[in-house]
Amino acid sequence: MLFSSALFLFVFLPGVLIIYYLLPAKAKNPFLLVASIVFYISSDPKSVFLLIFTAFLNYAFALIIARRSRFSKVALILCLAADFSVLFFFKYSHFFLSLFFGDSVPEPALPVGISFYTFQAASYTIDVYRNDCRCERSFPTFATYLCLFPQLIAGPIVRYSDVEDSMLSRQRGTVRFSDGVFLFARGLAKKVVIADSLFVLGVGYAESMQRDVLFSWLYAVSFTLRIYFDFSGYTDMARALGKMFGFEFPENFRHPYAAKTVSEFWRRWHMTLSSWFRSYVYIPLGGNRCSKARNAFNIAVVWVLTGLWHGANFTFIAWGALYALLLIAEKMLFPALRIALTQLFDRRSRRSFKKDGGRPYVNALAAGEVPVAYSPGAGQNGMPDSAEGLSSSAPVSSSAPSARPVIASAMLSFAGHVYTMFFVICGFVIFNADSLGSAFSTLSDMLLISGAPLFSTVSLYYLKSYSVLIAASSVLSLPVGNRLKRIFHTLVGRLNGRLPFSIYGRSRFVRRLASLARNAVRPAAVLACLMTSLFFIIGGSYKPFLYFRF
Template sequence: MLFSSLFFIFIFLPVSLAAYYLLPRKWRNLCLFVFSLVFYAWGEPVYVFLMLFTAVFDYAVGTLLERFAGRPGPRRAVLAFGICVNLGMLAYFKYAALFVSTVNSAFSLSIPVPAAALPIGISFYTFESLSYAIDIYRGEAPAQKSLIDFGTYVSFFPHLISGPIIQYKEMQAQLRGRTESMEHVTEGALRFLHGLFKKVLLANNLALIADKVQYFGHPSALSAWLGALAFTFQIYFDFSGYTDMAIGLGRMFGFILPENFNLPYSSRSASDFWRRWHMTLGRWFRDYLYIPLGGNRCSTVKLVRNLAVVWVLTGFWHGSSWNFAVWGAYWGFLIICEKLFLQKWLDRIPVFFQWLYAFLAAVVGWVFFSYTDLRAACGVVAAMFGFSGGTDSLGVYALITGAPILLLAALFCTPYPARLLGWLDRKGRTGLALRSAGMTVLFLLSIAALVDNSYNPFLYFRF
């Protein structure tokens, strides 16, 4: 079930909110747990049991870790077993087919390829369950006493299929101590509408351009740039829009979910980009992998190793094909270069060129992200930089029809829309009236688009 669907907006969400606020406070986590299971089972009726197994298993791991307090040996064994089971399930469902196919191809073998479908959101809820066990092991959070409360943390539908990735230590206090109010519901609804606009009116229309260019096969330089730019903006508004909706939904139920984006296309370096893009994923890898490996408090050789490991795994986290590993290695290479020497040079050039470098790095990176065929991705990059014809009729048509939405998308990647909202907030009743009218128009346009058009993809479903 998509947040940007008529059924969710007009049936599932109102019913779940009404049930939540009509029940006594002590039953509200159970209410969320039940509605989250229904939400997940709507698209994954079989794999809801896998998610339930994950919740029950990691709840037991947390209980054992607390029971073995003061006994380092058993605690390490329990943690290792919990990590292996969680990563083992993720590896089987997400990566087994890729690795078996690769081995078959490399060694001319015929090992049966696993045919298991990818459970929606498994990468997100697996990482969140892992954070629970690790936080307890480190003494940063107590074990959860209630299975229902822990199940609510794992399955909470606002962040179940797209994040933000919430570490348990950030969430555990809110499972029992959050505050609900009509003001929070209103704030959450406005944030949800912001995300709906970004997803439906921007990302979905940008997807039409990006998908059209991919069908060209061997694009000209113009078509290649149009496709790359359209996907660059599409994936931002697709993911950040969905994250806005998730944060807004969480606020409606009294939860404060962490921010996940901070104007990433305003970055001035690759490192800065990843401090602004999918921030909760970056923080997860930093806290649970990069720092335990030694972080940057080590020799240069180990620093390079740590960054390489983190970024290849970051790439692989996104998908079960080799282009994601290449995409992760690409970002790792840029960040390693910045750590070793490039950042000193960047600091000496004008800000515009710092931004241009970071933005072009992102655009080229998204080509490798969007094409599972690496040869096709290399062909697109080659066309972008002049190793192909300059223009073609299809590219000119795509430019003429797609220029308005591309310019609008570029505008909404800047700080100016947020500044406009801040200005309206300072205008008192007049600003409130203008903002309310604007949000009403955007909501009606978004609903009209959903009614009129069934094309409503969500990129992060596959992750």
């Protein structure tokens, strides 16, 4: 059952919400558990016992670990071995065995959401061992956390510490529910209106025999946009459902395509997965408080594992390895580049900005406004110990310095953006390919290596047909909403002072009208998103979420 299916929207969700709010507080968790099991059965009935087994295994081992006896460590190791053995068997055994024995090795059916719930379960057990979260004594409560249907099959990866208080008592209220509705409507529209429309272009490319430079770029860009809208749309809906039931799930995306470095991209993309690898793999390996070589090794391990997490295929390994290389390169080269650019801008700034004391560019760099401002190492610029590209608590962007050299900074930002998006797009070509051969074939078309023609009537047709969708989704993938809001308020503020009358009006009628309009904005936006989504759901834009296969 997908969140965008009619079954979920018109049968399951209203039924669950109504019953949930009618039940007394004590019965809410057991009811959510039952609803989650029903939800899981609708997606993968054959694997429901595996899910319950995973829940019980981690619950039981966590109880042993929580006794703080000499067996705690052994219990942790056994539990993690069991968790990851199950994951390995279902997800990777065929891949590795077929390397030695060919394709005759039978492939087990991949249980839906196994990567997500295994990582959640493992994080709980490790956190109990580390004393980072409370050990849950009630199995139904723990099972509710692990099986909670909003985040069960495609994340975000919620740690127990994120929701442990909510598991016992949850706040309710129209504000939280309304925020959830708004997020859900937005996520639904992202998935069914944008992602599914872009999917058609991908199908067109896959089915076409025409290969040219333009078509390959169209395909690559559309897939890059599609995977963002698909996955972030799903996450929005998951977080929204969490809000409706009184939970607060962590953010998973923060406008990743606005990033100006690959490291920044990974601080904005699939943040809960990055955070998981940072906490449970990268830092235990030594993080960046070690030699450069060891640090590079740690980064490589984390990113190859990140690639493998997405699937058992060489394409995912190559995708992870590409990011490992880029992140290592950024770590090694960017400090030197930063110094060089700082000196360069420092000289220019003295000429151009004498009034500012000659250091505005340095201020800009220090404020993280340009690519070279990326903090590459531990403790530098006050950044916490974190993996490059792995999610941290550091702010993604900061306010503009007062004397920012606009043009130079904008050019550098643009260059950083182009560099990042180039590799992100190429990375997603590898990610979405059936094999490395097909990925390299597409990449060689894109990069003019294969000698494919620049364009054809087919690619021109697709360009004409999808240009508005691609342009609109590109803009919507950037944080334009907040910027527009800022510009609007600034504009209104300025006009209000200069005009002979108040923009907001003096009469009570005008004020009431303005208030009514403000009140109507959110419901109207929700209605528009839901209705447009409904057109697409009933109209046949009904496709499985990309991340279900992970």
